[in-house]
Amino acid sequence: MIIRLIVVAALVLILWLGTRNMKVVPGRGQAALEFVLDFVRKGIVIDTLGEKDGKRFMPVLMTFFFLVLGMNLVGTVPLLQISGTAVAGLPLILSVVAFFLFVVAGFARHGWKYLKNALFLPGVPWPLYFLLTPIEFLSTFILRPVTLFLRLLMNMVAGHMMLVLVFSATQFFLFTVLAQGNLMGLLGIGTFAFGTIWIVFELFVATLQAYVFTFLATIYIQMSLAEEH
Amino acid sequence: MNVVGYLGSLAFGLAAIGSGVGVGIIVGKTIESVARQPELQGRLQSLMFLGIALTEALAFIAIAIAFIPFAAPAAG
Numbered sequence: 001m002i003i004r005l006i007v008v009a010a011l012v013l014i015l016w017l018g019t020r021n022m023k024v025v026p027g028r029g030q031a032a033l034e035f036v037l038d039f040v041r042k043g044i045v046i047d048t049l050g051e052k053d054g055k056r057f058m059p060v061l062m063t064f065f066f067l068v069l070g071m072n073l074v075g076t077v078p079l080l081q082i083s084g085t086a087v088a089g090l091p092l093i094l095s096v097v098a099f100f101l102f103v104v105a106g107f108a109r110h111g112w113k114y115l116k117n118a119l120f121l122p123g124v125p126w127p128l129y130f131l132l133t134p135i136e137f138l139s140t141f142i143l144r145p146v147t148l149f150l151r152l153l154m155n156m157v158a159g160h161m162m163l164v165l166v167f168s169a170t171q172f173f174l175f176t177v178l179a180q181g182n183l184m185g186l187l188g189i190g191t192f193a194f195g196t197i198w199i200v201f202e203l204f205v206a207t208l209q210a211y212v213f214t215f216l217a218t219i220y221i222q223m224s225l226a227e228e229h
Numbered sequence: 230m231n232v233v234g235y236l237g238s239l240a241f242g243l244a245a246i247g248s249g250v251g252v253g254i255i256v257g258k259t260i261e262s263v264a265r266q267p268e269l270q271g272r273l274q275s276l277m278f279l280g281i282a283l284t285e286a287l288a289f290i291a292i293a294i295a296f297i298p299f300a301a302p303a304a305g
Contacts, residue, residue: 154289
């Protein structure tokens with residue numbers, strides 16, 4: 001999709017120009033950029049992973065945040081109007097990367113003991129493992145990447161479909177029903193107002209999903225790195 | 230009069246009940262906790278968004294299932 005190329009180009013441009021000549025006393029643009037960068041760095045990564053591990057995983061998590069944020073927000077820009085994340089490819093790639101990230105991080109830290117940490121909860125009487133281990137396997141290695149993928153994709157798809165429904169209803173009510181002289185067509189004013197509000201809600205959802213995706217990826221990495229479950 | 234539709238949308242509606250109740254409980258409890266300890270608001274809010282994200286994933290799984298083309302519905 002050409003949208004994704006546009007978004008990536010815009011992101012590179014914004015981040016490059018925004019950090020090209022940094023000043024000690026930041027201007028308005030630099031202050032805004034620093035606020036977002038600092039929020040991801042402190043609020044998400046270092047708070048969860050700690051200073052040392054946080055710095056190791058910072059580049060990829062920062063990429064997640066800005067890529068998802070840019071791709072989500074473009075869905076509310078007039079004339080572009082579709083999110084890069086509303087088509088399955090990009091969320092799929094991102095969640096596969098996140099999946100390998102936390103599995104490989106766990107194996108690199110603990111070796112084969114990672115599987116024991118992930119699959120066998122400590123402090124449970126052993127017959128329960130027949131029940132718990134399949135559930136833990138399902139939740140860690142299958143449901144985690146699948147829900148990362150579906151949450152991002154379906155938030156964007158559902159938001160986009162709501163907008164399509166509401167604005168096509170507006171078109172139908174105002175230009176077909178009202179044009180025939182039926183006063184039911186005045187409902188179109190309501191659907192138009194709702195659609196306008198929904199665009200603002202989409203802005204909120206786009207930011208929230210970028211935050212949630214990055215936060216969950218960070219937490220999964222933290223869970224793999226932790227000593228005990 | 231006969232009603233024509235797709236059963237998947239009904240299934241999504243049913244699945245959304247569960248997530249709706251779950252999200253409601255999470256947000257309500259967060260508000261209660263913030264009322265008790267306002268200084269913890271930032272930390273509680275990020276936990277709240279985490280809980281919401283995990284809960285509403287179930288509803289999104291339901292939407293995704295509606296997109297899977299099972300046997301094509303008979304026309305008519």
